[in-house]
Amino acid sequence: MRLGASPITSADLHGLLDLVPDPTVAVDRDLRVVAASRAAGLLLDRRHSDLAGLSLDDFLPGGVLDPEAKLDVRRPDGSELPVEISVRVIEVDSGPVLMVAIRDVTERRGRAAALREAGERFKRLFEDGPVAMALVGDDLVLAEVNAAFCKLTGYSAEELSGLTFNDISHPDDRDVGLRLVRGTFTGEIPAFKLDKRYLKKDGEVVWVEVSVSSIRDEEGRPIKTLGVMQDITERRLALTHAHEELDRLARERDRILEFAGEGIYHVDEDGRITFANPAAAKMLGWPLEALLGKPAHELLHHTHADGSHFSRYDCPIHGPSERAVRHATDDVFWRRDGRSFAVHYTSAPVSEPGVAGAVVVFTDVSEQVAMQAALHDARARAARERLKAAEAERARWARELHDETLQGLAALHVQLASRVRTGTVDEMVVQMREAQEQIESEMDKLRGLIADLRPAALDELGLEASVQDLAERTQVVYGIEVDTRLELHDTEGAPQRLAPDVETAAYRIAQESLSNAARHAGASRVFVEVAQRDGKLRICVTDDGGGFDPGGESSGFGLRGMRERVDLLAGELEIGSQPGSGTKVTALLPVG
Known part of the structure; x- marks a missing residue:
């Protein structure tokens, strides 16, 4: 040249x-x-x-x-x-x-050598690696596949050589896969990853995670795409099972909320109701749909129990202040008809995005409050009745002391005084003997009164001896016939002792029954039976008196006192009587 x-x-x-x-x-x-x-x-x-x-x-x-x-x-x-x-x-x-x-050309040869080495490594990885791989040309035909891909799909390399990747894809996944692969060849999508399904040769569906990247020539033009597939069937099955379980739990939660007896509702950060269960709607008197979106405070918590109003900004449940878990046992909610009802509630904050606010669980306790008030009134009435009964008992003892003991002592005083002034010695001796007899009589009466208050025999000898003594004294004092049948002996014949409160209650029931028969019913004969059988103590007092109407018993302190004693021991009391046919009082007291 x-x-x-x-x-x-x-x-x-x-x-x-x-x-x-x-x-x-x-x-x-x-x-x-x-x-x-x-x-x-x-x-x-x-x-x-x-x-x-x-x-x-x-x-x-x-x-x-x-x-x-x-x-x-x-x-x-x-x-x-x-x-x-x-x-x-x-x-x-x-x-x-x-x-x-x-x-x-040192650098060029180095790059060429590196490319050759990388190519050899990729070839070994492609052919012998455990991960399924496939090369696809721009005609979308599977140009090369490795053994792992054949194992994944169940096809041989020869069978796959004439197929496109869409030929082995699930019909529902073909469109999106085709669109993405075409995007890699046009250069719009350099790489992508997606979960899809392949249909194996035997028809089985296998889930795979496909990672696709483009292979380019020296000028940067895509010539093939490399797909790396990982079998995620088990993961997808587990995910499906997890979703099914979450759905089941959600249905269970909805059923629990629907059938829960407590009222449950959720308010957002602005205090509006976003959810309420049927129990809440029923207690508040609103249709369920009508509650949603309404301001909770203004709807159901706007006024204190005393009638004083307060704003939402002061409300511990629906207010804008920092929320915390709160419990209240003495608050009121308001129904749609304007009536309030007592509630116990628990309010818990929710901070998750999208559902921030508070969940409130409340219970209508108006019946409990009413029952507590009624119980308080009943206790107050019982206390008043006990006080009246005690006062009546004191009055009875006062009359007994006045009409019998005091009158006897007064007569004795007059008798002695008159004889001292006018009588001879012999007459005074006679009067002294009469006075002595009268003193002994009054002493017997005093002993009877003392025994009525608390018989010494009850503490010392037990129930059987005390009831027997009571029957004898009643017979002597009132001149009526009193028969007894007392079966309170153990297997060896010794008197059997019971719990002090049981013995006291049994004695008072017998005492009151005998007193009513002798003093009010005009009875001439009374039968008293006390026996223990089948874990219960039975006290039965029957008289032949004039009887009465048990429906009017509330005015009598004695019968009321018997009922209170029996109720305290969780026993049973039955009173059978009608005018003109006598009375039968039967009490059963547990002793076991």
Whole structure:
């Protein structure tokens, strides 16, 4: 190749070499360097002037000038650099010379080697790796598949070679997969990942996670796509099961909320009701749908129990202040009809996004409050009745002492005083004897009164002896016949003792029954039976008196006192009577 019509001079050759961008040497027909560029000197690690006169073989072993050959240049230190050359002929005044341009291709060969190594590694990974892989061309046909992909789908490589990836995809997943893969070939989508289903050769559905990336040529154009598939069937089944379980739990929660006896509702951060269960709607007197969206405070919690109003900003449940778990046992809610009812409630904050606010669970306790008030009133009435009974009992003892003991003592006093003033000694002796007899009579009466208050025999000898003593005293004092049948002996015949409260209650029941028979019923004969059977103590007092109407018993303190004693021991009391036919009092007291 000639640069011009006239050859250049040898002096111009050096300037021309420095203008060439690549390291260049000029050699003659004998392959000896006649001139070299400064860049060539740097490449060959020599002064460029020292290159002149060297044989090409001195730094290019073999002196090969084949541009297609893989060549290396040798430096003075023995190191070698991979190079490529290009050669052209120019004319100088001394004759034709070869211009040999030498390019360092160390980096290019390194990149090529790295690419070859990466290609080998990918090939080994593709062919022998445990992960399913497939290469797809722009015609969407499966160009290459590995053994793991064949195992995943159940097809052989030969069977897959003529199929597209859509041929083995589930019908519901084909459109989205096709759109995404086409996007990788147009360059719109460099890579993507999705879960989809493949249909195996035997028809079984397998879930896979597909990661797709594009493979490009040197100019960056997509030529193939690489798909990496991971079997996630078990994961998807577990996820499906988890969703089913969550759905089941949600249905269970809804059923619990629907059938819960407590009222439950949710308010958002603005205090509006977003959810309420049927129990809440029923207690508040609103249709369920009508509650939703309404301000809870203004609807159901606007007024205290005493009638004083308060704003939502002061409300511990629905107010805007920082919420905390709160419990109240003495508050009221208001129904749609304007009536209030007592509630116990618990309010708990909810902070999750989208449902922030509070959940309130409340119970209508108006019946409990009413029952507590009624119980309080009943206790107060019972206390008043007990006080009246005690006062009546005191009045009875006062009458007994006044009408009998005090009157007897007064008569005795008058008798003694009159005889002292007027009588003889013999008459005084007689009067003294009469006074002595009267004193003894009054002493017996006092002993009877004391025994009525608390018989000593009850503490010392037990129930059987006390009831027997009571029957005898009643018979003597009132002149009526009293028969007894007392069966309170143990297996050896000894008197059997019971709990003190049981013995006291049994004695008082017998005492009151005998007193009523002798003093009010006009009875001439009374039968008293006390026996223990089947874990219960039975007290039965029957008289032949005038009887009475048990429906009017509430006015009598004695019968009321008997009932209270029986109720305290969780026993039973039955009173059978009617006017003109006598009375039968039966009490059963537990002793076990």
